[in-house]
Amino acid sequence: MGEPLFTKRRARLARCGPRQRVPVVDSARLFGVLLTVAVSSAQAQTETKTDDAKLQDLMALLEQETELATRSGMNADFVPGMATILIGEDLMARGVRNVGEALTLVPGISQGLEMTGERQILSRGIGYGYASGNLKVLLDGVSMNSTLYATANPVLNIPIEQVERIEVIRGPGASVHGEYAFAGVIDVITRKRQRNLSAQAMDGADHGGGGIWYWQDPERDLSASFNVLGLDGDGGVDVDGDALHALGQPALSHAPGPSNETHRYRALFGHLHWGDFFAAVKVLDDDYGDYFGINHFLPPDKDQLASRQGYYSLQLGANLQLGERLSTRLRLEALRYQRDRDDLFVFPPGYLIDDSVTMSQDYQETRYLAAADIHWRPNERHQVLFGLEASQVEVDEATWEWPESFAIDYPWLDDSRNRRVLSLIAQDEYRISDRVTLTGALRVDDYSDADTYLSPRLAAVWRINSEHILKLQFAQAFRPPTFYELEYPADGRGLEAGEIATYELGYVLRKPNWKGRVILFQSDLTNQIIFGDQNSGYINSADARLRGIELEYEQRLGAHLRFDANLSFVDSHDFGTGRPLPGGTDLLGNLALLWRPLEPWTAALQLSYVGERERRVGDERAPLDAYTTADLTLSYSSASESGLYAHLGVKNLTDADVRYPEQYASFAGVPLTYVDDYPRPGRRWWLSVGYAF
Template identity: 75%
Template sequence: MQNRVREPAPGPQGLIQLASILLAASLVPTLAPGSVRAQTAEADSDASLQGLMTLLEQETRLATKNGMNADFVPGMATILLGQDLIARGVRNVGDALALVPGISQGLEMTGERQILSRGVGYGYASGNIKLLLDGVSMNSTVFATANPVLNIPIEQVARIEVIRGPGASVHGEYAFAGVIDVITVKQQRTLHGQAMEEGEYGGGGAWFWRDPERDLSFSVNALGLEGDGGVAVAEDALYGVDLAELSLAPGSSNESRRYRGLFADLRWGDLFAAVKVLDDDYGDYFGINHFLPPDDSRLASRQGYQSLQLGADLELSQRLSTRLRLEALRHHRDRADLYVSPKDYFLPGQPVFMSQDYQETRYRASADLHWRPNPRHRVLFGLEGSHVEVDEATWDWPEAFAIDFPWLDETRNRQILSLVAQDEYRLNDRVTLTGALRLDDYSDASTYLSPRLAAVWRMNSGHILKLQYARAFRPPTFYELEYPSEGSIDAAEIATYELGYIIRRPFWRARLILFQSDLTEPIVFSDEANGYINNADARLRGVELEYEYRFAADLRVDANLSYVDSVNRGTDRRLPGGTDLLGNLALLWRPVEPWTAALQLRYVGERERRVGDPRAPVDAYTTADLTLSYGSASRRGLYTHLGVKNLGDADVRYPDQAASLGGVELPYLDDYPRPGRRWWLSVGYAF
């Protein structure tokens, strides 16, 4: 076995450096209050100040379904703006989420992204976050994931709204560890092209039309990408079982990709219709059994969505309004010639490939009634019904393998009836209380209650204190119900307590949140039990810090730091896949209009391995992205962005997932390496 030499990980030294940077940034307002603020006041125009205030006054409907300042909603809401993200070098939704405190990334062995919120979300088919696309739930019922949404390029994104922690009291199933709403571009006229070194290339555009006299508008947003890619792999699992002669390693992972996304919206007065088409195809990455697949650019996996939404926003009276929605969504998840094993491992003289087809259809109808009995009181009543059914589920193997059977029961279906009641009451100009309760009744599971109690105290114009208690559930997916280790699988539950504090000033803002979450019977896949089980309870405690300061209209710094202490009560170990420490630091500088330069630093601490893996934790790392931008898609004319990802060529690796055959563990000896330094370019014209 070859031993690969690695550069020393940042470890504690990297942590100390990052903490020092964050501390220095936080002290800037106090070190030179007179000179800095005086220069800022002189340099900033009224328009720049107005832009800053707009930043501070961002609204969101995600937390309560009522439009409200993001700092005043229960819990902590993060809003990421598309134009700001691309200026920082972010290339897709999954990458953008890494800028949110407490959120880290992972990877499944065949290329599916994983998002961990406060350490929750590691493991195969682990959908623990609600993913919305323009308000439409995209989580599949088979795995509770929505990989194509995470791969949407930032060029198609207007903003991303995120709430961390339970959100089931409003959003129901899978709003377990967080809720994310990706809002697509709708009011632009652009054409653009893009390319990345050893990555995707392609382009697209957006078009918008409006007739004010008829109160009629239409928008369409389309983009396509494709390309080959991969990372060098020195050794796969065959080296660990003394079968290196069968391996294709050393070689390259198969990370070929083809993406197609189209979003269209039509609005006429109070009526609206929306169509979404997502097709996300990719290679088999590191191999389903940790056997490195051939680097032949095969698109082994395909996931897609086709969605139609019809609705109306109606003002019934001065105090009463309603939103009605009808949705139809079809999701497919297919595998075509997915690499299973090399030649001579199972079949003499030939490798094994398999194919898999899955398709489900979901229909949903919902009605939200908003009642405002007086200016201080807002009440929400919601009724929602949905039906999900499996249209196709087949699993095809080579004839010599003598296996050909459905991998999922094609008769599976699920009906859900949901009721929501939320009461938001302002005791006075400073204190707002929110109580919510949601009931979800499942035809194939049980009935679940999701409560939330919250208080927001605006102590004065610059200080806000928040308290919240919320519970959420995660029902078993179709796949988990099909493959329990023994007996039945119960829903996982989480209860979270949060204390938040926000300081708002004209040129800076800071946010602090303390939380504790208690997980009850989380659902995980167990190799030992050869199926899904309800694991031992777990506890998480942590703190998240955010800070932003504008020195002037042309210079801004923001940072966040999050720490979580997690423990599995059955093993007394940290939860696998996650890390206790995450940090981000960004500097955005506009030396002259319309040029912008941005430096984005990201620190990820050591990550815990799964139970039973004796190896040391996965090393910490720090990445730096550098981006130079000219113009913006929000302004007419030419715009371009040129950037370098992972400028320092840091060694980035994600913890490998569990894999075994015949009871033999097959770990990936070098985990899942990610690309090193790469350049990218995006060029467009706004009309």
């Protein structure tokens, strides 16, 4: 899914820096193919050879490579497990507006929401719960998971205007990427080799703009890029009843009223390449309202920015060729993460005291990383990776403030916490024949405040012929306790790392104009870390098992039409409750139709289905209803690499009733719940325009 199609700017947007491995063809050749395929049958007979050659160029766009699975460039269909590559321009054409939304186009991935605005990404049913970090999130290869909660919410809010592509691995990836690569790995690659200015707006949501600047000096092998964008918005959805209605105290509630989804986003991504050396700077600031309230009491309608998350990252490195068969990649990274809350709404006036109760928090951590990867190719069939990583995380600040009228003695995080991790990686890729490749990997992670964890992987890829590919894989991963979880274990007991073991069988069928993929998997979860409640804290829950199937299909219907679809089914079982895992669904589906009636125009219809979602333990209501959304988008792009481009779309065209299952909340042992879960916006229009030069 997600290959680029029918975009006049493909050649310009595919230029993505020295390490880009996505093959490209220029616009003239690509659209020459499309026009040639569309000519009359009389002309077709005399131009058969030319058409065949150009068709090969067109299908070369499908031969996308990724380093995410093995840290070595490899065709996405040949890597162990299943990798999905989403192209930024393709996402724009489909009406996708940010990274979190884009991920729902990947089989088995769905979206949720935490009560104060944190995005929840569930992969194969895993990821529901407060402060749940079960996915490794990278931004241009830099890990963005905070050690506080293991999440990376600001990355999920990055607009597609800043995104060149998104690479996704479903299932465990800890043998290469270590902690939090539990249910999947995501790498968001930002746009670099472009020059443009853009602006965007959405009905009742964000509006703003930015630009990308690129410069190069080929003689000195020197290049630099800056990608900047800012957004502001004061959106929200109407809420009929909050927890006060459920408790029989509607007079104290601000509901009916809107949720506080005020948003302010600022980002700058800078990159510098000089020969074998590179440097990158990331400044990402994401501020938002308190949505549905931390205790499920609807906040007052003030459009207040109650939460802030910020990243400041510096990366220095080099890709050095040490010999004909030996190379290394060296990296030094420093990342500062801040999470602040300013007058976050807690209780309304009259609930506990006469005044409204708010609270403020300030948290800051800094992570340092030194890493070296050595790639050795003893011969043409054999490639070995040795990796060494050393990192340290320190809490610089952790404060919690309450109003004097509601002073409580409730502990916050210990600001003396720190964590040191030493990691060793060994991976061996061996082609025992021209068609069969075996991959074995083992990673060892030693934690100063936890334990030592082993993450093995064994995989085989059999290219039966040019059309048929068979894959087998076994992989294990772990998820260490976060700083927040270590601070609040149930009954003062220690927490063990959650672990997962996954078995996968995959099959890929590649035809000249279509492609199909299927994967069967089983995952066994041990010692899941979940949030029990505010009285007990975090616990290791009972074991669980997931079994499922994921199907993907891509078809080109002539010169002007493309059809993409995927369907995923997962059967989850929690051995402790005897129920499916909460928050997830057993059935997900996507269907996209992209049509290019005229050369500068593309129309896209994107349908997405989300099945019934399970409730949290203790909630006896029926599962949350399934829904289907339809997004319609019309895109225009200049015939040349420069010029005007625009996207106009309607989200949720049919105004479907979309709701996310609520997160658990309680106070003094009393469950607090929203009457109708978390409603999401209905039909909305959006516009994105830009000029490339």
